[in-house]
Amino acid sequence: MNLRVPVNPLQRTTSAEIERLRKLTPLGWLTEILKYTVLTLLTVTYILPFFWMVSSALKNDSQVYVVPPIWIPSPAYWENFVNAWASQPFNLYVWNTVWLYAIPATVGIVLSSAIVAYGFSRIKWPGRETLFYLCLATMMVPFQVQMVPLFMIFKQFGWIDSFLPLIVPAFFGSPFYIFMLRQFFMTIPAELSDAARIDGANELDILFRIILPLSRPALTVVALFAFIGAWNDYLGPLIYVHDNSKLVLALGVENMRRAMMFNSTISNAYPYLMAVSTIVVLPILIMFFFGQKTFIEGISMTGIKE
Numbered sequence: 001m002n003l004r005v006p007v008n009p010l011q012r013t014t015s016a017e018i019e020r021l022r023k024l025t026p027l028g029w030l031t032e033i034l035k036y037t038v039l040t041l042l043t044v045t046y047i048l049p050f051f052w053m054v055s056s057a058l059k060n061d062s063q064v065y066v067v068p069p070i071w072i073p074s075p076a077y078w079e080n081f082v083n084a085w086a087s088q089p090f091n092l093y094v095w096n097t098v099w100l101y102a103i104p105a106t107v108g109i110v111l112s113s114a115i116v117a118y119g120f121s122r123i124k125w126p127g128r129e130t131l132f133y134l135c136l137a138t139m140m141v142p143f144q145v146q147m148v149p150l151f152m153i154f155k156q157f158g159w160i161d162s163f164l165p166l167i168v169p170a171f172f173g174s175p176f177y178i179f180m181l182r183q184f185f186m187t188i189p190a191e192l193s194d195a196a197r198i199d200g201a202n203e204l205d206i207l208f209r210i211i212l213p214l215s216r217p218a219l220t221v222v223a224l225f226a227f228i229g230a231w232n233d234y235l236g237p238l239i240y241v242h243d244n245s246k247l248v249l250a251l252g253v254e255n256m257r258r259a260m261m262f263n264s265t266i267s268n269a270y271p272y273l274m275a276v277s278t279i280v281v282l283p284i285l286i287m288f289f290f291g292q293k294t295f296i297e298g299i300s301m302t303g304i305k306e
Contacts, residue, residue, distance in 0.1 A: 050281070057081065057275035064270050077271065084256075084272035085279060092245065093252035100163050101237070101248060102230035108170030109177055109226040110219055116173045117181035118207045122193060132182070139175045143235070151239060165240040166233070170226075177222045184218035185211060220294045228284055249280050 024032065051071075056064055058076040119125075120132045154165040188211060196206045212219065234250035241247065247255070253276055260269035 053274050054278050057271055057278050059271050060268055080271050080275045084275040088252055088256050090252055093247055093249045096246055097248040101166055102227050104167045105170040105230045106223050106226040109174050110223050112171050112173040113177040114181055117178045117185055121182040121185040135175050160240060161242045166236050181218055184215055188214055217294050
């Protein structure tokens with residue numbers, strides 16, 4: 001019996017890469033070395049600010065304001081993270097950011113953008129392309145232009161000092177995410193939708209039972225972008241949320257910076273600020289670390305078909 005052992009795609013890619021390296025000329029090797037040298041330098045450049053932030057979080061004042069700078073703190077003050085977090089009600093800020101803003105806004109953006117993108121990509125109707133390009137054109141209008149009119153509208157609604165101005169617009173879609181999902185939906189064979197229609201499925205059935213399950217990588221990218229945008233949002237909550245009990249993390253960090261930087265009697269102000277900033281950044285890094293495979297797959301597959 002002749003049994004065929006399946007070949008691992010990773011092994012196939014590695015073999016092809018080895019074969020390519022064997023065929024390189026001296027000029028080709030020089031190009032490869034230069035390429036990876038540049039990539040290494042760029043990687044170090046990107047990592048350096050984060051390393052400095054973590055390093056500063058483990059110092060005290062005497063180690064921070066030293067020239068030349070101390071890169072590896074000795075001793076390291078790990079208690080800075082606990083003390084800095086306890087200096088402000090950051091647990092409340094996390095609750096407000098995640099449950100009152102980020103998650104509702106993410107759900108709204110993913111759901112509404114998917115529905116609109118489905119209409120632009122899978123249903124034929126007069127004026128579809130014109131309206132799609134008009135939707136994309138709205139991305140050219142900066143938020144600074146919309147800021148005052150939106151504030152006046154939401155004030156008339158009585159939504160000021162609440163998260164409604166930040167959450168409700170998310171349920172009306174986002175042009176950028178609509179574009180991303182539309183491009184991904186267009187890569188899914190139309191025969192799947194036709195077969196479902198023959199079986200009696202309506203458009204919503206096709207969307208939620210066929211298209212969305214097949215679009216998990218793209219939906220993950222949209223959800224991650226939307227969550228990060230809400231997690232880091234500073235200007236929106238600054239405009240609409242005034243009650244201290246409703247502050248989000250970005251405003252909480254800014255309040256901590258103001259309280260500590262303008263009060264010379266507070267010790268370890270800069271290390272505490274760096275410690276809180278490190279804690280705020282870590283969840284995003286962890287999310288990307290565990291979801292990078294799906295994230296990169298969604299990015300690479302979006303926009304394949306025009």
